[in-house]
Amino acid sequence: MASSLPSSSSSLPKADDEAASNQEIYDQLREVVSTYPAAPRLSGIGRPYVRHPDGWYAFTPGVLNAMVIKRHLEARDTDVLLATFPKSGTTWLKALLFVALHRNADGRDRLAAHSPHQLVPFLEAQVFTNGRIPDLSSLPAPRLLMTHVPSVPLPESVAASGCKVVYLCRDPKDCLVSLWYFWKGLAPAPWDLGEAFRQFCDGVSLFGPFWEHALGYWRWHLERPAQVLFLTYEELAADTLGQLRRLAAFVGRPFTAEEREAGVDRGIVDACAMESLAGLEVNRSGKADMAELSVPNSVFFRRGVVGDWKNHLTPEMARRLDEITESKFRGSGLVLPRATTHLKI
Template identity: 35%
Template sequence: MACEEAPYDETKTRYQELTSTVPAGGNPAEDMYKYQGFWYPKVFLEGIISAQDNFKAKPTDIILCSAPKTGFTWLKALCYAIVTRTLFDEFKSPLLSNLSHFLVPFLEIDFAESPPHREPQLPLLSTHLPFTSLPESIKETPCRIIYICREPKDTFVSLWHYLKRVVENTESEKMLKIEDQLDMFCKGKSPWGPYWDHVLGYWTASLEMPEKIMFLKYEDLKNQTPFFVKEIANFMGKPFSVEEELDGLPEKTAKFCNFESMSSLEVNKCEKFRPRGPVEIMNSAFFRKGTVGDWRNYLTSEMIAKLDHITNEKLRGCALEFGSSDLGSSQ
C-alpha cells in the first residue's frame, strides 16, 4: 500500500475553502481553477489536493508524468508492458482488454478519496501534476520519475482535438474554436498549463537529478522506439536480459504498444474510460493520429509564429530544443 490512512475529511474541507478563493476561469469548455501557478479542471482539483496531502511514495514507485496530450497513453502502455513482461506474454497482457490509463493509477483521480489497492509487482503510478506541485514524498524518496513532453504545436493541436471529444454534442463544443483555444493555450490557461512551465519544471529537475528523473521527448521516442524501450527498462531497474534482447523482445514490445496496435483493439475503439469517474469519455478519444508534425494541417502561419515565439522565449538559454517550424515531417 503506497498510502497510509489519511484525514480525507480535512482534505475535502481544504478543497472547499480553496475553491471559494482561488481564481476561476480559463478554458470556456471547462470549469478551471488556478492553483499553485497552474490551471486545473475543477473536477480534478480535489484529487490533486488529496494526493498532495495524503500520498506517501515508496522508494520502489515509478511515477510517470506529463502535461496532457504529449504521448502519455503510449508511455503508460510501454512502461506497463516492460514491467509486466514476466507476468504476462503478449497474448494475455491486460493491455489487450484495458486502456493503459486504467492500468496505471492516476494520482488526481485514484487518490481522491482513499488509497487504492496496489500490487507490489506493479510499481507504476501517473500524474499530470507539474514538478513543483508533486506530493513532497515523491520528491523526498528515491522513487523514480519518467517525464514525456512533445513539440508545443503538436501538443496544442492534440489537446484541441481531445477537448472537442470531451464536450462533443454539447453547447460547449461551439466554444472550442481553434483561434480561441490557441489564445488560451498561449496564455497558459489550458488544463495543467502553462505548458512551457510544465516542461521546464521537469527539464530543470532532470538536470539536477538525472538518477531520479528520465526526461523524454515524444519525437525521439517515435523515431527510436526500440532503443528507448531498452533505456526506459534500464531506468526503471527492469533491464532486458541478453536472452530477451537476442529474442528481439524490445522490438516486440515497441510493436505491441505502437499506435496502430493499441488503437485497433476493441477496448480502445468502443469502451469508455472511467464511466463512473469525474470525466466520462470514449477510449477512442485517446487515439487520434499519433504522428509528428500534424500541426501543419491546422495552424496558420500567424499561429505557428506565435507558438514558436513563445517557445523560443521560454526555452532561451536552457539547452532544450524542439526544432523549428520548417524541419521534420509528418509520420
C-alpha cells in the same frame, strides 16, 4: 512486478468512519479551492479553470485532487512515476512501460483486455478522487504511478524517496492540436481552434502553462539525472525501440541480451504502436472514468504523428508558439526537436 493502481470505489473498500473522514478532508480543501481565482471557461465544455497559487490551471476537481495527493501520497524508492503535460503521448508511454515491467508475466494479454488508463490510472483523476484516499501500501513494487500534475505541487516524498520519474515532453504545436481534438471529442458544443490557440498561448490550459510544466521537470532532470528522465515525444517516435530500451534500463528492468535476441523488446513496440492499441476492442468501445467525466477510450487515439500541427495551424500561429517557446526556454538548455517530416508511431 508492477501492478495497476486501484481506480474505482469498488476496489477501495473503507469502513464508514474512514470514508467520512476522507470526505471531510476533501470538503475542507474544496472550500480552500473555492477561494482561488477562476480563468475563462473551456468553450464547449462550459467549465472554468481554477488557478492554483503555484501558477498552474486545472478544473476544480483536478486542483482539489492534486492537493489531496500532495498531503497523502507516500512515495517509495521503488516507485516509477510517469509525468506528462496532457496530450503529450501519455497513453503510449503508459502502454510501453506497463508491458515492459510485466513482460515476464501477462502484460501484453492485460493490454489487450484493458485500456492503458485502466492499467495505469491517473492519480489525480482516477485514484485520489471523489472523496477517496486509497491505501496503496499493499501494492507490490515497483508501483507504476501516473500524473499530469506539475513538479512543484507533487508530494515531497517523491523527491525525497529517490523514486524514478519519467517525463515525456512534446512539441507544443502538436500538443495544442491534440488537446483541441481531445476536447472537441468531449464537448457538446464546437470549440474554435483560434480560441484554443489564444488560451494555450496565455498559459490557460489543463495543468498548464505548458512551458512552466516542461521546465519544472527539465530542471529537476538537470539536478537529479539519475532520478528524473526527460524524454521527448519526437525522440520516442523516431527511435521507439531504442528509447524503450533506454526507459527499461532507467527504471531498473533492462532487456537482457537473450530478450533482445528473442525480440521481446520489438514485440512490445509492435503491441504498443498506435495502430495496434487503437484497433483493440477495449479502446474502440470502452470508457474511462476521469473524475467527473466519462471519457470514451477512442478519444485517446487519433493520428499519433509528429508534425501534424502543419495541417491545422497557420504559419502565424506556429511562429507565435515557437517564439514563446524560445523565450520561455532561453537559458535553460532545453531545446525541443523540430520535425521536418511526419513520423508515424
